Amino acid sequence: MKEDILVLKHIYKRFPLGEGEFTALKDLSLNMQAAEFSGLVGPSGSGKTTLLNIIGGLDQPSEGEAIVLGQDVANMSAKAAANFRNLELGFIFQQFNLLPVYTVFENVEFPLLLQKKSKAERQKTVKEALEWLGIAHLANKKPDKLSGGEGQRVAIARAIVKRPKLILADEPTANLDAANAHNIMRLMRRLNQELGTSFLFSTHDEKVMAYLERIIHLRDGEIEKDEAQIPKTVSE
Amino acid sequence: MIAWTLAYRNLKGAGLRTWLNASILSLVFVLILFINGLLDGWNQSAKQDSIAWEFAAGQYWAQGFDPLDPFSYQEGLKDWPQSLEGTPILWRQGSIYPDGRMYPLIIKGIPAQQELLALPTALLAQSQAQFPALIGHRMAKNCQLQKGDRLLMRWRDQKGSFDAQEIEIAGVFDSPLPSVDQGQIWVDLLSLQAKTGLENKANIWVAAKAKPQSVAGANWQELEVLLAPINKIIEAKKGSSQFSYYILLAIALLALFDTQVLSIFKRQKEIGTYISLGMSPKEVQLLFTLEGGLYAIFGLFLGGLYGAPLLYYLAQNGIPMPEMADEMGVSMGKAIYPVYSWILILKTSLIILASSFLVSYWPARKIARMSPVAALKGKLQ
Ligand SMILES: Nc1ncnc2c1ncn2[C@@H]1O[C@H](COP(=O)(O)OP(=O)(O)OP(=O)(O)O)[C@@H](O)[C@H]1O
Ligand SMILES: [Mg+2]
Numbered sequence: 001m002k003e004d005i006l007v008l009k010h011i012y013k014r015f016p017l018g019e020g021e022f023t024a025l026k027d028l029s030l031n032m033q034a035a036e037f038s039g040l041v042g043p044s045g046s047g048k049t050t051l052l053n054i055i056g057g058l059d060q061p062s063e064g065e066a067i068v069l070g071q072d073v074a075n076m077s078a079k080a081a082a083n084f085r086n087l088e089l090g091f092i093f094q095q096f097n098l099l100p101v102y103t104v105f106e107n108v109e110f111p112l113l114l115q116k117k118s119k120a121e122r123q124k125t126v127k128e129a130l131e132w133l134g135i136a137h138l139a140n141k142k143p144d145k146l147s148g149g150e151g152q153r154v155a156i157a158r159a160i161v162k163r164p165k166l167i168l169a170d171e172p173t174a175n176l177d178a179a180n181a182h183n184i185m186r187l188m189r190r191l192n193q194e195l196g197t198s199f200l201f202s203t204h205d206e207k208v209m210a211y212l213e214r215i216i217h218l219r220d221g222e223i224e225k226d227e228a229q230i231p232k233t234v235s236e
Numbered sequence: 237m238i239a240w241t242l243a244y245r246n247l248k249g250a251g252l253r254t255w256l257n258a259s260i261l262s263l264v265f266v267l268i269l270f271i272n273g274l275l276d277g278w279n280q281s282a283k284q285d286s287i288a289w290e291f292a293a294g295q296y297w298a299q300g301f302d303p304l305d306p307f308s309y310q311e312g313l314k315d316w317p318q319s320l321e322g323t324p325i326l327w328r329q330g331s332i333y334p335d336g337r338m339y340p341l342i343i344k345g346i347p348a349q350q351e352l353l354a355l356p357t358a359l360l361a362q363s364q365a366q367f368p369a370l371i372g373h374r375m376a377k378n379c380q381l382q383k384g385d386r387l388l389m390r391w392r393d394q395k396g397s398f399d400a401q402e403i404e405i406a407g408v409f410d411s412p413l414p415s416v417d418q419g420q421i422w423v424d425l426l427s428l429q430a431k432t433g434l435e436n437k438a439n440i441w442v443a444a445k446a447k448p449q450s451v452a453g454a455n456w457q458e459l460e461v462l463l464a465p466i467n468k469i470i471e472a473k474k475g476s477s478q479f480s481y482y483i484l485l486a487i488a489l490l491a492l493f494d495t496q497v498l499s500i501f502k503r504q505k506e507i508g509t510y511i512s513l514g515m516s517p518k519e520v521q522l523l524f525t526l527e528g529g530l531y532a533i534f535g536l537f538l539g540g541l542y543g544a545p546l547l548y549y550l551a552q553n554g555i556p557m558p559e560m561a562d563e564m565g566v567s568m569g570k571a572i573y574p575v576y577s578w579i580l581i582l583k584t585s586l587i588i589l590a591s592s593f594l595v596s597y598w599p600a601r602k603i604a605r606m607s608p609v610a611a612l613k614g615k616l617q
Contacts, residue, residue: 058512058608079516086514097509097612101249113238114514158513 005166005198006032006055011064013050013221024050025061025221032200034165037192037231039201041209042218048202051218052168055200056089057081069165086114090159090197092169096151098143104130104154105139111162129161133187149180156184160191166198173205185211189231239519243526247534254534257495260488261535261588266543268481268584273547273574274555275477279470280575281412283463288354289413291462292322296441296454303327306342313437314453321445323350324438326428330391332403332421334379341375342420343391345428345438352444355416359407360424367427368406372417376408383408389421394433401431412570485591493595496528500599507603508612521603528596532589550574 013025024047032038040048053059054066057073058081066074069088073081085091098107108129112122130136133153143151152172159167169188173181189211191197201208209215210232217225247254297303301312309327316324326345331338346353348360360368369389376382383405390400403423411417429435441454448456500507510520554571 053609056512058612079518082511082514082516082519084514085512089514091512093509093612095505097505097512099506099509101246106245111513113241116238 003034004031005034005036005069006030006200007065007067008055009065011051011054011061011066013047013054013059014062023221025054028064028221028223030216030223030226032198035192035196035198036214037189037199037212038214038216039203039209039212040216040218041203042224043204046218047221048218049170050221052170052200052202055166056091056168057084086111087162088165090162090164090167092152092155092159092167092172094171094174096143096155096175098146098151098154098158100143103140103142104135104146107143107154108157108161111158115162125161126157129157132160133157148176149183152176152180152184153187156187156191160195160197163195164197166200168200170202171205172201173203173208178207181205181207239523239526240530242523243530246523246527247530253495254531257488257492257531258534258538260491261532261592262537262539262541262543264481264485264488265536265539265584265588266547267484268587269539269543269547269576269581270550270574271477271481272474272580272584273551273576274572275470275474276577276580277551277574278572279466281572282466282470285412286415286463286466287459289411289416290353291442291459292352293443293446294448294459295443295457295462296320296448296451297457298439299453299455301327301439309342309439312439313434315436316438316441316454317451320441320443320449320451322441322443323347323352324425325440325442326425326432326434326438327440328391328428328432330389330421332379333388333390334381334385339379340419343389343428344420344422345425346422347426348424352442354411355422356407356409357422357424360422363404363406365404365406367401367403367423369403370407370409370422371405371420372414373408373410374414374417375419375421376405378418381405381408391432393431399431485588489591489595492528492531492592493599495531496524496596496599499527500524500602504606504611504614507606508608508610508614511608512612517604517606517608521600524600524603525593525597528600529589529593531596532592535592536585536588547574547576551576 008028008030011025011028012023014021014023016022028051040051042048050059054061055068055073057068057076061074064074066072071084071088073084076084099110102110105126108126109122112125117125127136130139133156135150135153135157138146138150138154143154146154152175155172167188172188173184176184185208188199192199201212203209212229213231214226214228216223217227296316298312298314300308302308306329309329313326323346328343328345329340330343331340333339346355346357348357350357356370359370371379371381381387385405386402387405388400389403390398393399403421425438429437441451446459450456507520510523511517515523551574554573556571
C-alpha cells in the first residue's frame with residue numbers, strides 16, 4: 001500500500017468580508033497518495049487556489065488539520081513553511097511567475113541556490129532539467145523573450161529541478177494554446193511516471209482533465225465528487 | 237552568501253534605475269569628500285601660513301599685553317633676555333596720513349635682519365630711505381599706497397606726547413594673512429625703539445623653538461592656543477557646509493527610498509514567487525534591504541572611479557580662490573590644496589552605507605508582514 005502524502009481533515013477557510021466572513025472552504029477532508037496525478041476541478045471561486053495555498057503552507061486554514069508529507073502545515077512558522085517548500089514542494093503557476101531579471105538558467109537554478117548546492121552540482125542539475133524539457137537552447141534568454149509554451153516549460157523545469165515529492169500546479173495551461181497545453185501535460189505526466197513525483201492540479205480545462213488519474217470536484221468550498229479515471233496516455 | 241548573489245543579480249538586471257541611484261549616491265560621496273577635503277586643506281594651509289608669518293613656534297607676551305586691547309601696549313612691555321632665540325616685536329598705536337586723511341593703525345617694530353617670520357624685513361635694511369616702512373597688499377589697496385610713496389606717520393612716545401616722522405614705503409608684501417597686513421605698518425625695531433624712547437623694549441617675543449624656557453614677566457603662548465581660532469572658524473564653516481551636503485544626501489536617500497517603496501509595490505508577485513519557491517519572508521526582506529545597500533556600494537565604487545582622479549588632481553594643483561575670500565577672517569592663499577584623510581574617506585563611506593541600508597531596510601520591513609498569497613496575486617496596496 002502506498003503511503004498518504006496528503007491528509008486533510010475538516011478544513012475550513014474563512015476570509016473576512018465586509019462586516020462578516022466568507023467561507024471559502026467548508027469541512028473539507030481529502031487524502032492523496034504518493035505518485036498521484038490528480039486535479040481539483042471546479043468553477044471559478046470554488047476554492048481550488050485557496051486549497052492549494054493551504055497545502056503549500058502559503059496560507060493557513062481557519063480550522064482543521066493539514067498534514068503534507070508528514071508535516072503539519074497548518075501550524076508552521078513562516079520560516080519552517082519556507083524551508084518545507086524549499087525542500088519538498090514545487091509550484092507551477094498560471095502566469096509562470098518567472099523571475100524577470102534572471103535568465104532561464106538562473107530561474108531554474110534558483111531553488112538549488114536556496115538549497116545551497118555547489119556550483120558544479122547546480123550546473124549539472126539545471127542542465128539536465130533544461131534538457132529534459134527540451135529547452136536547453138533557451139538557457140541564456142530572459143523570460144520576456146520566451147513564448148508562452150517556453151515560459152511554462154521553464155517554470156516546470158524550475159519546479160522539478162530540486163526533485164520535489166509533490167508539485168502543486170494552479171491552472172498551468174490557462175495561458176497556453178491547445179497544442180502547448182497538451183505538450184505540457186504530457187511532459188508532466190512523464191515526470192510523474194518516470195520520477196514518481198506527485199502532482200495536484202487546479203483546473204477547469206478539459207485538456208488537463210483528460211490526463212488526470214483522479215478528479216476532485218469542488219463546488220463552493222466543498223468536495224462534490226471525487227472520482228478516479230483512466231487517463232489519456234502520454235503516447236497518444 | 238546567497239542573498240548577496242541574488243541582490244547583485246537583481247540590480248544588474250534592473251539596469252538604468254541602478255545606474256541612476258548609484259550615480260546620485262556617488263555624487264554625494266565625492267562632494268562630501270571634496271568639501272571636507274577643501275576645508276581641511278584650507279585649515280592646514282591657514283595654520284602653515286600663520287606659523288610662517290606670525291606665530292613661528294609660539295610667542296611670549298609681556299605681562300599685561302593683550303593684542304586686542306590697545307591700551308595694554310604701553311603697559312605690556314619688557315626687556316627680553318639675550319639668550320632667547322627668536323624675534324621681538326614692539327607694538328605702538330599711531331596713525332598715518334595718506335593724502336592728508338588720517339588712518340589709525342598699529343605700528344609694529346621688528347628687527348630688519350630677522351629671518352624667522354616670512355615678512356620681507358630685509359627690504360627695510362636695504363632701503364636708502366631715512367625711515368622705511370613695509371605694508372601688506374591689503375593696506376596698500378585701502379590707503380592707495382605703493383612702493384616709494386612718502387607720507388606722515390604719527391605716534392605717542394613713551395611719555396604720551398605726539399611725535400611725527402615722514403616715512404617711505406620700502407615695499408608692499410603679499411601675505412595670505414590679513415592679521416599681519418590690515419591696520420598695521422611694519423618698521424625697523426631699533427628705529428621705533430629710538431623714536432619712542434623704549435630702548436630694548438618689546439611687547440612680544442616670537443620664539444624660534446617650542447618648549448621654551450620660562451621668562452620672568454612674560455606669558456608663554458602655546459602654538460596650539462594661538463592657532464585655535466583658525467580651527468574654530470574652519471569648524472564653523474564645516475558645520476554650515478555639512479548642512480548643505482546632508483540635504484544632498486537626503487535627496488539621494490529619498491530617491492533610494494522611493495526606488496525601494498516602488499519596487500516592493502511593483503514586485504509583489506516576485507516576492508510571492510520567492511516565498512513560494514522556499515525563501516522565508518525574512519529572507520526576502522533581507523534581499524530587498526541588500527539590494528538597497530548594494531546601490532550604495534555601487535555608488536561608492538563609482539564615486540571612487542571618477543572621484544579619485546578628480547580629487548587627486550585638485551589636491552595636486554589646488555583650487556584657485558577669489559580675492560574676496562580674504563574677507564573670511566582666516567588666512568587664504570591664492571589657491572587651496574584639498575587634503576583627504578583616511579578618516580574622512582572612511583567616515584563618509586560609512587555614513588552613506590549605513591544610511592542607505594537604513595532607508596532600504598525601512599520599506600522592506602513591509603515584506604515580512606505581507607501575506608504571500610496576497611503578494612502572489614499582486615493585490616497589496
Ligand atoms: N483573501 C481573500 N479574501 C476574501 N475572499 C477571498 C480571498 N481569497 C479568496 N477569496 C474568495 O474565496 C473563494 C475561493 O477563491 P479561490 O481563489 O480559491 O477560487 P478558485 O477556485 O481558485 O477560482 P478560480 O478558478 O477563479 O481561480 C472566492 O470566492 C474568492 O473570492
Ligand atoms: Mg484559482
